[in-house]
Amino acid sequence: MALVFVSCADSSSKNELLQFNTDIKEDATPDVLSKIMEAENLSEIRFEKGTYHFYPDKALEQFCYMSNHDDVLVRTAFPLKGMKNLTIDGQGASFIFHGRMIPFLVEDSQNLTIKNLTIDWDVPFHSEGLVVARNEQEGTFDLKIAKDYPYEIRNGQLLFIKEYYQHSIGEGILYDPARKAIAYNTEAYTPLTDWQESSANNGINEIHYKYEVDSRSPEQSHIGVENRIVAQQLKPGLVRIYHHSKKIPELGMIYACKGSHGENRIAPAFRVTGSKNFQAVNVTIHHAGGMGIIAENSEDVLLDNFNVTPSHGRMVSTTADATHFVGCRGKVTLRNCTFNNQLDDAMNVHGTYQKVVDILDDYTIGVRMGHFQQLGFTLATANDTIGLVRLSESFFPYEKLTVKKITKVNRRYQKITFNEKIPASIQAGDLVENLENYPEVLVDNCNISNNRARGLLISTPKKTVIKNSFFSTEMAAILVPVESGHWYESGSAADLTITNNKFDNCSYSGNNQAVISFVTDDDNANIAFKNIEISDNEFNTFDNLILEVANTDGLLFSGNTINSSNTFPKINPQNAAIHIRSSKNIVFDKNQYLGSAKEILRCDQPSKLKFK
Amino acid sequence: MALVFVSCADSSSKNELLQFNTDIKEDATPDVLSKIMEAENLSEIRFEKGTYHFYPDKALEQFCYMSNHDDVLVRTAFPLKGMKNLTIDGQGASFIFHGRMIPFLVEDSQNLTIKNLTIDWDVPFHSEGLVVARNEQEGTFDLKIAKDYPYEIRNGQLLFIKEYYQHSIGEGILYDPARKAIAYNTEAYTPLTDWQESSANNGINEIHYKYEVDSRSPEQSHIGVENRIVAQQLKPGLVRIYHHSKKIPELGMIYACKGSHGENRIAPAFRVTGSKNFQAVNVTIHHAGGMGIIAENSEDVLLDNFNVTPSHGRMVSTTADATHFVGCRGKVTLRNCTFNNQLDDAMNVHGTYQKVVDILDDYTIGVRMGHFQQLGFTLATANDTIGLVRLSESFFPYEKLTVKKITKVNRRYQKITFNEKIPASIQAGDLVENLENYPEVLVDNCNISNNRARGLLISTPKKTVIKNSFFSTEMAAILVPVESGHWYESGSAADLTITNNKFDNCSYSGNNQAVISFVTDDDNANIAFKNIEISDNEFNTFDNLILEVANTDGLLFSGNTINSSNTFPKINPQNAAIHIRSSKNIVFDKNQYLGSAKEILRCDQPSKLKFK
Structure with missing residues (x-):
């Protein structure tokens, strides 16, 4: 028998436990899927330790609009929709996927924990x-x-x-x-x-x-x-x-x-949307045809000992970011994680800008999604506060309105109806962003190395702490952007602490990014970033540029040590160690510069600022 | 004002009339869509006569599994879902579509009439x-x-x-x-x-x-x-x-x-599914990126003065069949229609075979869709009678069962649960077909000419009458198949009358099909077709073969006149005028052969049968 059903000890709760053993390992999809679909009060799913193959042929199919992925028909054996208080315990099991599948498709669920399992693909997408x-x-x-x-x-x-x-x-x-x-x-x-x-x-x-x-x-x-x-x-x-x-x-x-952009992000390991309190603990993802996890419009996500590392001697783990959070709120925590060798950032946190194209009536606008990998994204739920933004004037909203309803006409065009009258000053071309859908972020004790692109790409005005972590990334280790023109990814930084981390030979690809970088793609001097602390970190660097600050009001850089490594030849010897532009209230204190840049501090205008 | 709302005369019925005028002609999509979506008891939609453009940019989007088309995200301004007793009257309006749109997307509706309008595309799909x-x-x-x-x-x-x-x-x-x-x-x-x-x-x-x-x-x-x-x-x-x-x-x-098969059928003019009593009257379709109409799982469809003809000097009208009916029941009527220049058949009527791949329990089987353009098709609704078929033994079912439920796991794989126990004799590889989802068919006073492929491709065991029509088709004018190996299109013929038609130089493409052809793709002598009458028709033909009969029991060919034309050189002079194979009870009576074939009647075995 492939399936054993065990009543829960506390039978009064009518909770259901599904327990699978390795009899189904040849293709676990049909049994796992049918039992999940039939279950009514699922509280736990357990797998006997072992290796399970999951094929798409008999998997559940649905069309998915997935942010920062391609919108495609996906197949899954784990459609975790509307689940409450469910734990999936792999007990050390390895899940091997085949072809175009999403291992875990989580929608509109609460208190969902997935733990103690490994995800890989038999044939990788790269x-x-x-x-x-x-x-x-x-x-x-x-x-x-x-x-x-x-x-x-x-x-x-x-x-x-x-x-x-x-x-x-x-x-x-x-x-x-x-x-x-x-x-x-x-x-x-x-x-x-x-x-x-x-x-x-x-x-x-x-x-x-x-x-x-x-x-x-x-x-x-x-x-x-x-x-x-x-x-x-x-x-x-x-x-x-x-x-x-x-x-x-x-x-x-x-x-x-991995093939052409716009075609190769089709099978993330976890897709979480509209959910609250999602946890993945002791999970290793060796591969995915997309991100390790893409979480959208969700609240409180904890990834603990959640690791993205390649298997079988492959150079590549996931073919896109290890973790990515769009329009999330509450708190996003990455703790004790290793993110190695994936083909994009370790973590990416942002909102979305959507462009005003129609003023339909006193209360309703038509908005256009800017980037094709945001298509179908839902900006807000009822009563969320939306900011109207005109980036040529400010990175911060000129008006705030609350949402009555959103009508998704198609994946590119939606209508937003507000509770309040739209101000007469609104113009086609203005942007809207959801001011509530930004999370607090904690990154603690993580190893981020050997991957393509950035370590952390974080745009949230909420409290963010990055500590006790190790970075060795191809581009910037930490990039804090405001980005409106290409990806339409909104955000800012207003309370960010980067402390007690080690940055080891980052930005070695030739992209000329600072190890830590605050940048906007709008060519103005408006303030985008506030209240930044970078303290007690160790930088080992073969090149010069470790910090780039732009459009910032209030940054303390203290207690950091910058060492010179000879690991690689310098790529950009023309840089200083620190570049500062369109910023104020920048403070350097108790840092130790042992690097090899001829110039430590370069400002865009005459300044009394000193590196200390 | 683009929109005028008029209360219905009979206000007690609370029916709603939408009336659109040409103020919205530049892009009628947003207004038409939003008014249809907001309406509650829509009984009529009228358009002022004029030309209206419909763009996809602000059209409603949904993912569609469409039989005999590609499964794609489609956009429409007319999502006619769950409508009852609705008439759309174009009053002579021309609708010009742009890009990937379905002009009319009809789902789960009853008593829907669309009349007095013309459909074209600004830029064609071919x-x-x-x-x-x-x-x-x-x-x-x-x-x-x-x-x-x-x-x-x-x-x-x-x-x-x-x-x-x-x-x-x-x-x-x-x-x-x-x-x-x-x-x-x-x-x-x-x-x-x-x-x-x-x-x-x-x-x-x-x-x-x-x-x-x-x-x-x-x-x-x-x-x-x-x-x-x-x-x-x-x-x-x-x-x-x-x-x-x-x-x-x-x-x-x-x-x-029109580009590669599997990519070019994305925008039929009418897509009708799960509906009852659909009528299109005085409608002209100049173009579509797919069929003129694809109707699935619907009951009673009337097309009257429903025409498919090219515009603007184009050679091509629709890029696929003019009309196509899959799994329909009740009666399908084509009356006073012209089907010219489309890139596939004028009419195609069939069911689907699905292949048994799993016997899951005493009541449930897993079935696999055979052809990729049937993916996602729903075979039956509850209590429909399903036949289990083994074509090597018979074209008719060896067992009948009734459906309890169908679970669509994915577009290729579904599970069918029956009310009765599945017979022990069932084998993987057997086929299932819905024995109830075949319609009666009437084709009366139609002109079918100048198009690629067949005129009528009809596989239904229900009463079928084809009369008073004109055919000049590239392949067979009328093809009655049983087809299991390629398209998985099920059906047969059990009560078919072809009378008083004119067949003018059909089958001129070099495909070596008879003008009227009964064929199966299974190499056996089992009976597939019964009770056929072909009477009082006129055949003008430059070539020899006018009738091919196989696997038939009971065919009367009487009162027909076969004339020789010299319009084209013969392509297949080796043929006789009539080929008969694996058939019995064939009767010829009162026909007049004035053609130029050296041999009128060729049978696959010694026979006393005479052409008269």
Whole structure:
């Protein structure tokens, strides 16, 4: 018998316990799914320790709008919808997924805990090849591709073929297998220069669009371009790459890729939306075709000993961020976590900006989602306070209104009706943001290293503490942005403490980001960030720039030690150690600079500010 | 004011009338949509005569599983869901759609009438090019492509770019502009030979799939193949096509294409599902990116003066069937209709076969959808009678069961629970069909001509009458199949009358189909068709084969006149006029054969049967 049903000890509560053993390991999907769907008062699901395979063929399907992912039909064996007070205890089990699945699809649930299990994919959503030859004269390099990564070449294009999936050579980066980390200065080599103007066209510039079109969306971004890279198989498992115009990758590096942006984020390990008090404890994610966890519009999320690390000698763990929180509130806690080798940030926290396009009546506006990976996102629930923002004037709202209702017309266009009259000063082009959907954040005792992109990308005005953690990231370790023009990710920082962390040779990819960076993409001097403390941290750095501060009012940098490492050659020797721009009330105190920058402090205007 | 609300004369009924005038013509979508969504007892919607544009940008979006289409996010201004006793009267209005929209999305509605309007698209979902040069030695031909069909060439591939859409050169056919019809013998020239084995691969044959995989699905069908056709722009608007290996298209023909199968059926004009008594009267559809109407699981559909014809000098009207009925019941009536120039059948009526893959318990089976364009189709509602079919033994069910419930797990896999115990004789691989979801069919006074593919493709055991109609179709005028292996479209014929029609030079494409054809794709002598009458029809034919009968018990062919035309050269002179195979009780009476076949009647076995 694959399934054993055990009544809960306290039968009066009528709670139901599901207990699965390894009899179902060949394809656990049908049994797990049907028992979850049939259960009525599920309080616990336990798995006998062992390895369980989950196939999509008999999994539940639904269409998902997922923030910062692609909107796709997904399949799951764990549709955790409207659950209350449920614990899933893997008891050390390993779950191996196949193809396009979301391991845990959590919607509208409360007090849900998932613990003691490992998630991996049998066939990953990315591919890897070892650079075994290079020819600078010819501009070619050769990839040795193991059978683990089946491929074919169609019309000169290299396609990696998976179980129920395929991807191109796009969105690639170099890993250094000796360090098992992103390769030093990879930005000089990658991404591959795969796009060029298409060879001919007729009439495409005269196509009439009545409304704004998102030229970056997957539907539009291919117009006017064609592939530049050409691949040729030299022998099975050995492929030569032509026409790359950046530096030719070095021998011994591993090229890891996941295919085109807009097509490759389809299977996060956890998707949590509209939920309260979600906890994942003692969970390891070896892989996902997207993020480790994407949490949207949820309150209170705790990840404790929640780890993202690669398996089976792969360079890559998840193909996107380890953790990502959009429009969350309450408190988001990451404690005792390891985030290694994923292809994007370890943590990303932000809201969304949506653009006002129609003033429909005295109370109702029409808004347009800015970025195609926010499509379908719900900005608010009834009575949430919304800010009307005009970034050319201020990063902070010029007016606040409360929501009566939101009508999701389609994934790009929604209507928001307010309880109050809309001010006459509103203009098409203004932005709206939900002022309540920002969480407090605690990052404590985490290891964030060897991954692509940033460590923590945090935009929340609520209390944020980052402490006792280790960072060794390809770009900035901590990036605090206000970003309106590309990703439409809203936020700010108003109470942020970064203390007692170690930053070890961060920003080594060539992106010229400071180890800790406060930046906006709006070219003005308005204040975006307030009340920042960076204290008692240790920076080991081969390069110069450790701190960039812009649009900030109130930053204390104290008790920090900056050491020089010789791990890599400097990439940006022209930088000072600290850059400050459009900011005030910056204080340096009791820091120790043992680095090798010729200039410690560079300000955008004459200043009496001193590094101490 | 764009909207005028008029109370219904009979105010006691609380019925609501929406009346729209041409103030909203620039983009009628937002107003029409919001008023329909807000209405509570809608009984009539009227449009002032005029031209209205409908854009998708502010249209309602939903994900749709559509039979015989692709499953996609669709947008509509007319979400007609759960409507009762509603009439939409265009009063002669023209509706022009833009991009990926479904003009009328009808679900779970009763007594819905749509009348007096015309549907077209500003930019069509297909493209056309005139053959202006050909070179048999080089195997090339040149297409002159008007600005109406913007294109670009990417890596040698010709892509047609539309408003919010693109398609390749695939699924193309030749039209003869002089006849404004599919070109004679087009099968010798088209489709283009666009696929060849991909140039190299490694490991793709070792990818492990636990369950059956549909190698024809869009996700899988590209594996192992690459494009063979190469396109080169000679000057803007003039493109040379290389590597076509069939006959090179003739000068003056128009090549019309719609892109790859599995991607190009996304925007039918009417999608009707789960509805009762749907009527469309005085409706003209000039174009749709899919069918004119796809009706699923609906009862009683009347199309009267419902016409599919091209506009603006285009060769193509709809890019798929004019009308298509899957799993419908009651009566389907086509009266006074014209179906011209569409890229697939004028009418298609069938059920679905679904394959038994799991016997889950005494009452429940798991079934797999056979064809990727049936995904998500609901086979039955509670208490419908289902037949268990083993086609190797019979076309008719070996057992009948009634449905208790159907659980749609995903679009490929569903679970059917019966009220009765499943017989022990059931085997994985058997098929199920819904024995109740076949309609009576009446086709009366219709003109079906100049289109690709068949006229009527009808598989229903219920009373079917085809009369007073005119056919001039590229393939068979009337095809009655049992088809299990490719499309998984179920059905049979048990009471079919074809009378008083004119068949004018049908089957001129080179497909070697009889003008009227009864065929199964199962190689056995079992009876599939019964009680057929073909009487008092006129056949004008340039070729020989007018009737093919297989697996039939009881067919009367009487009072028909077969004339010879010299419109085209014979394509299949080896045929007799009539082929009969695996059939009995065939009667010929009072027919007049004035054709030019050397042999009138050919039977698969010695027979006393005589043509009279």
